[in-house]
Amino acid sequence: MLALEHPRPGAGFARLWTATAVSNLGDGVTMVAGPLLLATVTDEPALIAGGAFAAQLPWLLFALVSGAYVDRLDRRRLVVAVNLLRGLILAGVAAAVATGHASVPLIYAAWFLLGAGETLADTAYGALLPSVVAPEELERANARLGATFTIANQFAAKPLGAWLYGIAAAVPFGLDAVTFVVAAALIAGLHRVPARSVAVPDAVRSSLREEIAEGLRWLWRHRLLRTLAVAMGVANIAFCAAFAVFVLYARERLGLSDVGYGFLLTTFAVGGLAGAGLAARLARRFGTAAVLRAGLIVEVLTHLTLAISTNPLLAGGAIIIFGVHTMVWGVLVSAIRQRAVPEHLRGRVGSVHGLLETGGAALGWLLGAALTQLLDVTTPFWIAAFAMVAVTAAAWRTLSLANPLPVRG
Known part of the structure; x- marks a missing residue:
C-alpha cells in the first residue's frame, strides 16, 4: 500500500x-x-x-x-x-x-x-x-x-x-x-x-475489459455518484439539444445581429467566471446538497425563460445565471467524485463522466437540429425544460447525500 x-x-x-x-x-x-x-x-x-x-x-x-x-x-x-x-x-x-x-x-x-x-x-x-x-x-x-x-x-x-x-x-x-x-x-x-x-x-x-467493468460497477453501486452522472448526461442532452441551433434562435427569436449573437455567447463565460468564485462559498454557506438542488431548478428556469422570451436582455441574464450554475455544479461534483472514488479507480470512474458528458452533448446536437427542422427554434427549449423537471424530481432525494468535508475559507 x-x-x-x-x-x-x-x-x-x-x-x-x-x-x-x-x-x-x-x-x-x-x-x-x-x-x-x-x-x-x-x-x-x-x-x-x-x-x-x-x-x-x-x-x-x-x-x-x-x-x-x-x-x-x-x-x-x-x-x-x-x-x-x-x-x-x-x-x-x-x-x-x-x-x-x-x-x-x-x-x-x-x-x-x-x-x-x-x-x-x-x-x-x-x-x-x-x-x-x-x-x-x-x-x-x-x-x-x-x-x-x-x-x-x-x-x-x-x-x-x-x-x-x-x-x-x-x-x-x-x-x-x-x-x-x-x-x-x-x-x-x-x-x-x-x-x-x-x-x-x-x-x-485483470484484463482491460474486466478493469473497465470494475469501474462501471463501482460507479453504479455508489448511489450519489450514479445519480450525479446520469443527471449530468441527461442535462447535457437537454442543453445541447436546446442550443444546437442557438444562432438561429438569436436571429429569429431575439432579433440579434451576428455581433449581438457573439456578445450573447460571451454571457456563458461571464457566468462561468462568476461561478468559479462563488462555488466554495455557496457550498460553505448553504451546503452542497442545497446548491446542487438549486442548480437543477436553474436549469429548468433557464430553458423556460428562453422558450418564452423575445427580449435579448432577459435571455442574456438567464444565460449568465445558467453559466454560474454550470461552473458551480461542475466544481462541486468534481470535488465529490475526487473525494469518494478510490485512488486506483479514479481514471475509470472519471472516464465514465467524460463519456456521458461528450456522448450526451453529441446526441443533444443531433436531436436539437432534428427538432428544429420539424418544429421551430423554441421547441428544444420546451423539451429541455420538461426533461430537467423529470431529472430534478428523480435526483432530489439522493442529492441529500452530498455532504463533503468542510470547505476552508
Whole structure:
C-alpha cells in the first residue's frame, strides 16, 4: 500500500494549475483557428462542421479504455508523453499549413489524434488533482481550474487565435504545439505523485475489459455518484439539444445581429467566471446538497425563460445565471467524485463522466437540429425544460447525500 499525502495547494498544484492554463490557452487558439483553416481548404459546410465531430469522436470510442489505462499507468508520465505527442502533431499541422499541404483528410486525422490524446490527458489530470490537493481544498482547487479555463480558453484565446491566424495561418497551430511542450515540462516536474494507491503486480492484473467493468460497477453501486452522472448526461442532452441551433434562435427569436449573437455567447463565460468564485462559498454557506438542488431548478428556469422570451436582455441574464450554475455544479461534483472514488479507480470512474458528458452533448446536437427542422427554434427549449423537471424530481432525494468535508475559507 502506498501512503498518500494531501498537502494544501502548493508547488504541486501550482504546476498542475499552470500546465492546464497554458494548454487551455493553446486549445482555445486552435479551436478558433481550426474552423478557419477548414474553411480555407474547403467550402463545404458539412466538411467544415465535421472537424468538430472528428475531435469529439475519440471520446465516444476510447473514453472508457483511456480511463483504464490512466489507472494502469503512471499518470504523471502519461500526461507528459501525451502532451509531447500532441505537440508533435500540431507542429506537423503547422508545417503542412506553412508549406501549402494542408487538406481535409490531414486535418481530420490530426483532430482525431488530438481528441484521442485528450481522452487520456484530461482523465489523467482529473485523477492527479486529489494527489496534490488536500480533500478539504478540492472545491477551491477545482474552482481555480475552472476560472483559468474560462479566462484562458473562452476569453483570451478566441481573439488571440483569430488574430494569429490573420498574421499567418500556421502560427496558431505552432503556438499550440509550444503550449503542449511547456505543459509537459511542468507536469514532468511533479514529484511523489503515485500512479495508483495500491500496487498491483502485472501477473495478477485483470484484463482491460474486466478493469473497465470494475469501474462501471463501482460507479453504479455508489448511489450519489450514479445519480450525479446520469443527471449530468441527461442535462447535457437537454442543453445541447436546446442550443444546437442557438444562432438561429438569436436571429429569429431575439432579433440579434451576428455581433449581438457573439456578445450573447460571451454571457456563458461571464457566468462561468462568476461561478468559479462563488462555488466554495455557496457550498460553505448553504451546503452542497442545497446548491446542487438549486442548480437543477436553474436549469429548468433557464430553458423556460428562453422558450418564452423575445427580449435579448432577459435571455442574456438567464444565460449568465445558467453559466454560474454550470461552473458551480461542475466544481462541486468534481470535488465529490475526487473525494469518494478510490485512488486506483479514479481514471475509470472519471472516464465514465467524460463519456456521458461528450456522448450526451453529441446526441443533444443531433436531436436539437432534428427538432428544429420539424418544429421551430423554441421547441428544444420546451423539451429541455420538461426533461430537467423529470431529472430534478428523480435526483432530489439522493442529492441529500452530498455532504463533503468542510470547505476552508
